Amino acid sequence: MELIKLSIIDDFKFIFLDDNRYMKLVEGFLNTLKITAGALLVGVIIGVIIAAVRTSYDKNKESMKLRGGIGYFILAFFNTICKIYLTVIRGTPVVVQLMIAYFVIFVSTDNGVLVGIFAFGINSGAYVAEIFRAGIMSIDNGQFEAGRSLGFNYFQTMKSIVIPQMFKAVLPTLLNEFIALLKETSVAGYVGVMDLTKAGNIVAGRTFMYFIPLFTVAGVYLITVMILTSLVSKLERRLRKSDR
Numbered sequence: 001m002e003l004i005k006l007s008i009i010d011d012f013k014f015i016f017l018d019d020n021r022y023m024k025l026v027e028g029f030l031n032t033l034k035i036t037a038g039a040l041l042v043g044v045i046i047g048v049i050i051a052a053v054r055t056s057y058d059k060n061k062e063s064m065k066l067r068g069g070i071g072y073f074i075l076a077f078f079n080t081i082c083k084i085y086l087t088v089i090r091g092t093p094v095v096v097q098l099m100i101a102y103f104v105i106f107v108s109t110d111n112g113v114l115v116g117i118f119a120f121g122i123n124s125g126a127y128v129a130e131i132f133r134a135g136i137m138s139i140d141n142g143q144f145e146a147g148r149s150l151g152f153n154y155f156q157t158m159k160s161i162v163i164p165q166m167f168k169a170v171l172p173t174l175l176n177e178f179i180a181l182l183k184e185t186s187v188a189g190y191v192g193v194m195d196l197t198k199a200g201n202i203v204a205g206r207t208f209m210y211f212i213p214l215f216t217v218a219g220v221y222l223i224t225v226m227i228l229t230s231l232v233s234k235l236e237r238r239l240r241k242s243d244r
Contacts, residue, residue, distance in 0.1 A: 015207050016216075028199025029220060035116040035195065036182045040128075042121025043181075044174075047128030050082045052158060054129070055136045059144075060154065082129070089126035095187045097123055102191035112193035116185065124181050131177065135170035136162060168239065175232045179225055186221070196220060 016022040057079040064072040089097070101119035102112070109115065139162050147157025189198030200217035204210040 011209065011212060015203060015209055015212050021203050021206065024194070024199040024203055025196065025216070025220070028194050028196040031113055031116075031194050032182065032185050032188075032196045034113055035120060035185045035188060035193070036178065038113075038117035039120035039124050039181055039185070040178050042117060043124030043128040043177075046121070046125030047132045048163070050085070050125065050129035051132035051136055052163075053078050053082050054133055056154065056158070058137075086126050086129065089123055094120065094123045094184055095190055098187065098191055112188070112191060115191065116188045116193050116195075120181060120185060120188075123184075124177065127177060128174065131170050131173050132166060135166035135173075138169060139165055172232055172236045172239070175228070175235065179228050179232070182224065182228070183221065 016025075053075070057075050061072070061076070064075065098116065098119040101122075102115045106115045106118070136158075143161055143165065144154075144157055147161045152160065185195055186197040188195040189201065192198075194202075196217055200213045204213040207213070
């Protein structure tokens with residue numbers, strides 16, 4: 001038993017401490033967090049815009065069609081563009097989108113983290129848009145009427161009344177999307193980005209010992225997800241209390 005413990009300790013020292021290989025994992029984990037946070041920010045911006053366009057079209061298309069004018073056709077055009085974006089992004093693998101971004105769109109740059117933020121942000125935006133759209137559609141129509149009674153137009157009502165309530169309603173779901181996005185970034189290594197998974201694979205390749213490095217990577221993901229899940233659960237409980 002003592003020999004087994006010594007063997008594991010020696011293996012751990014060799015794998016992580018020799019040549020400061022543990023720094024690869026630290027660098028990879030930090031890059032994973034950067035890509036995830038940046039992609040979620042991009043996704044939220046895209047999601048708000050697309051959700052606003054689609055819900056505006058769904059709620060106003062009949063009245064705008066009756067009134068006529070170019071406004072209806074402009075809104076219908078942008079709604080069609082949004083639907084095409086959602087169909088294409090949600091219908092293709094994120095790995096393929098990442099490779100297109102790195103090898104085609106940003107072929108002249110070697111900043112893999114920024115490319116990862118862009119690619120994962122574009123992908124996340126499609127899912128965040130549907131989360132926001134569902135949140136906006138769940139807001140009672142009386143809120144829109146209240147905005148009009150205050151003299152707000154549709155977009156002012158969305159900005160000042162509906163969207164703040166929508167954010168509160170979808171915040172737990174949005175944070176769950178953040179957790180899913182964290183795990184999705186594990187494919188960033190396909191284009192040479194030094195994320196956590198890629199770092200673990202590099203350490204394993206240099207030491208020819210795969211068990212400890214890969215299980216360490218899995219453990220880091222698991223602990224991070226458990227912490228984030230716990231925070232989401234606490235937030236949901238607080239939101240439920242505030243609604244009472």
